[in-house]
Amino acid sequence: MKKILLLTLPLLFTLSCSEDLTKNELVDSPSVVLISDNVESSDIIINVMGSIRKIYKNAYIDYIKTKSFDLYEATYHLEVAAKSYPDNTYFVVIVEPGAGSGRMVCKDNSGRRYLIPDNGVASRLMLNGELSEFYSVTNSDVLEGGNYQNMSIENFYSSATVALLEDKHLSNFGEILNSPETIEISQPNKNRTTITGQILYIDNFGNCHSNVSNDLMSEFDLDDLLKIEINGEKTFFAKLGTTYSSVGNSQNVGFIDASLKLRLAVNVGDLSLRYAINAGDKIKITKSSARIGILYFNKSSVATSITEGMKEKLSELGLSETNFIQFIERDADNDASRLFDLVQEILDADVDVFLSVSTPASQAAVNNVPEKIPLVFTYVTDPKSSGILNTRGNLTGLSDATNFNDYLSFVKRIMPNLKNAGRLYNPYESNSAFAQSQLVSLMRFYNLNFTSVGIPSINAVYEGYWSLANNSNIDAILVAADNTVSDGMTELTSLAIKDKIPVIGDSFQHCEDGALASISIDYEKLASSTGERIANVLLGADPDEEEIKYFSTDVIALNTKTAADIGFTIPSEILSEAKYTYSTNN
Numbered sequence: 386m387k388k389i390l391l392l393t394l395p396l397l398f399t400l401s402c403s404e405d406l407t408k409n410e411l412v413d414s415p416s417v418v419l420i421s422d423n424v425e426s427s428d429i430i431i432n433v434m435g436s437i438r439k440i441y442k443n444a445y446i447d448y449i450k451t452k453s454f455d456l457y458e459a460t461y462h463l464e465v466a467a468k469s470y471p472d473n474t475y476f477v478v479i480v481e482p483g484a485g486s487g488r489m490v491c492k493d494n495s496g497r498r499y500l501i502p503d504n505g506v507a508s509r510l511m512l513n514g515e516l517s518e519f520y521s522v523t524n525s526d527v528l529e530g531g532n533y534q535n536m537s538i539e540n541f542y543s544s545a546t547v548a549l550l551e552d553k554h555l556s557n558f559g560e561i562l563n564s565p566e567t568i569e570i571s572q573p574n575k576n577r578t579t580i581t582g583q584i585l586y587i588d589n590f591g592n593c594h595s596n597v598s599n600d601l602m603s604e605f606d607l608d609d610l611l612k613i614e615i616n617g618e619k620t621f622f623a624k625l626g627t628t629y630s631s632v633g634n635s636q637n638v639g640f641i642d643a644s645l646k647l648r649l650a651v652n653v654g655d656l657s658l659r660y661a662i663n664a665g666d667k668i669k670i671t672k673s674s675a676r677i678g679i680l681y682f683n684k685s686s687v688a689t690s691i692t693e694g695m696k697e698k699l700s701e702l703g704l705s706e707t708n709f710i711q712f713i714e715r716d717a718d719n720d721a722s723r724l725f726d727l728v729q730e731i732l733d734a735d736v737d738v739f740l741s742v743s744t745p746a747s748q749a750a751v752n753n754v755p756e757k758i759p760l761v762f763t764y765v766t767d768p769k770s771s772g773i774l775n776t777r778g779n780l781t782g783l784s785d786a787t788n789f790n791d792y793l794s795f796v797k798r799i800m801p802n803l804k805n806a807g808r809l810y811n812p813y814e815s816n817s818a819f820a821q822s823q824l825v826s827l828m829r830f831y832n833l834n835f836t837s838v839g840i841p842s843i844n845a846v847y848e849g850y851w852s853l854a855n856n857s858n859i860d861a862i863l864v865a866a867d868n869t870v871s872d873g874m875t876e877l878t879s880l881a882i883k884d885k886i887p888v889i890g891d892s893f894q895h896c897e898d899g900a901l902a903s904i905s906i907d908y909e910k911l912a913s914s915t916g917e918r919i920a921n922v923l924l925g926a927d928p929d930e931e932e933i934k935y936f937s938t939d940v941i942a943l944n945t946k947t948a949a950d951i952g953f954t955i956p957s958e959i960l961s962e963a964k965y966t967y968s969t970n971n
């Protein structure tokens with residue numbers, strides 16, 4: 386019996402020591418989550434961490450940095466941390482925008498304790514009913530004898546944190562708080578096709594994380610166009626995708642992230658900065674279509690082909706007219722006096738993007754479309770000299786500017802013996818006036834004599850042609866950068882073919898309308914690029930950061946029927962280089 390007792394005593398002693406050691410280890414190793422908008426190397430964070438480690442050398446301290454002065458983000462991070470950390474964790478929050486707020490202690494349903502400012506940072510946990518027993522932190526006994534009103538923020542939080550870890554009863558910290566401060570928390574909601582919610586936080590890349598759940602988005606389809614409204618004040622569009630790369634660079638996208646909530650972002654960009662979005666902002670989301678206004682000076686074959694190609698490109702990019710885009714189109718039919726009224730008609734349709742096609746249309750647009758509406762111009766010969774650039778912001782565009790040296794070089798290639806050339810043009814179109822000045826200054830370098838006749842409208846094509854043909858000994862008619870003559874090309878070429886005079890244009894549509902030949906930019910590329918530019922702007926790209934786009938003058942078009950009708954032999958090397966060859970004319 387004595388032997389059994391002797392053997393049992395060491396075992397009991399060992400178990401007792403082991404039990405005490407475990408308790409001491411727990412006391413000496415508290416788990417603390419420190420959430421603050423101060424950087425980890427700041428005096429206050431160093432002081433608080435140092436105060437903990439002076440007493441609890443083996444303490445586990447996790448530091449979570451929030452955006453400066455952002456209560457909503459801090460509220461969200463506290464909610465996530467409370468859900469993620471174990472039951473024996475302590476939480477200390479130091480986010481006090483503007484200072485002056487009181488501080489309080491409380492506990493949650495698991496008995497975990499919190500030291501936080503009384504400024505609404507606990508609102509999400511309070512909304513969920515997870516916090517209870519709120520007490521102000523005013524008692525000098527828990528502040529190492531200090532006066533809470535006069536203490537520095539560093540000393541206050543260092544002392545109060547140590548007291549929190551000592552597990553003093555919360556009533557020792559000060560008086561009970563019956564109504565802690567709260568900030569407005571918007572719960573996500575769905576009303577038919579409209580979803581409302583709130584931005585939870587902004588990450589380091591400017592992506593906006595919302596509280597809108599995957600379930601609420603169940604009736605939306607991939608590639609839907611989302612209209613996002615922020616605080617009822619500003620709106621933008623985003624495509625619904627699966628990740629950032631669901632859209633092009635600089636475009637807005639929304640997708641359900643790993644937390645099964647809607648994230649709004651810019652692919653390779655900062656959505657928060659783009660629209661001045663902050664955590665806590667209210668959002669409204671609807672499935673929508675965008676309205677694009679289109680203004681023409683005339684619907685020439687060139688202008689029409691550009692907008693048709695633009696629409697095709699938008700459809701390729703998932704922005705089809707069938708589902709997501711409404712086009713509001715107006716045509717001045719060569720009457721510049723109508724442009725102002727047509728701009729107003731388009732604006733009355735509440736368009737989201739305004740597209741002006743041609744120089745006259747773009748001049749009217751830059752002077753009359755409010756700057757808040759993005760303006761894209763296309764089919765503009767020289768946006769600088771025509772006064773389109775540097776007139777307003779929120780502007781970008783594409784130029785069909787012909788390189789006139791390349792144009793005249795081609796003229797001499799196809800007609801090497803040409804001496805006398807004529808031109809019809811509208812001197813009231815700034816683009817045509819610019820082309821006229823360029824051609825006049827370059828003619829002598831190509832050993833050409835040049836005769837020009839100005840016409841004020843398409844109705845004067847017939848009269849202008851006879852003035853040019855009868856009063857000068859011309860061997861070819863040159864057409865470049867003129868909307869009026871382009872619109873009257875069919876009439877001009879029919880007259881010239883009868884007189885066996887070649888017409889050389891600067892658009893493949895000119896050849897389709899009967900011109901012998903043309904060299905131009907690639908208008909298919911212009912049309913496609915116009916569609917890309919519209920898509921970029923619609924999905925959030927800053928027009929002022931989109932460079933004005935120019936193209937090479939290198940696309941040859943020919944009309945073999947016209948060549949046969951006027952008895953002209955096209956050089957074989959030019960035939961082999963042609964991108965477009967037409968065998969009929971009008």
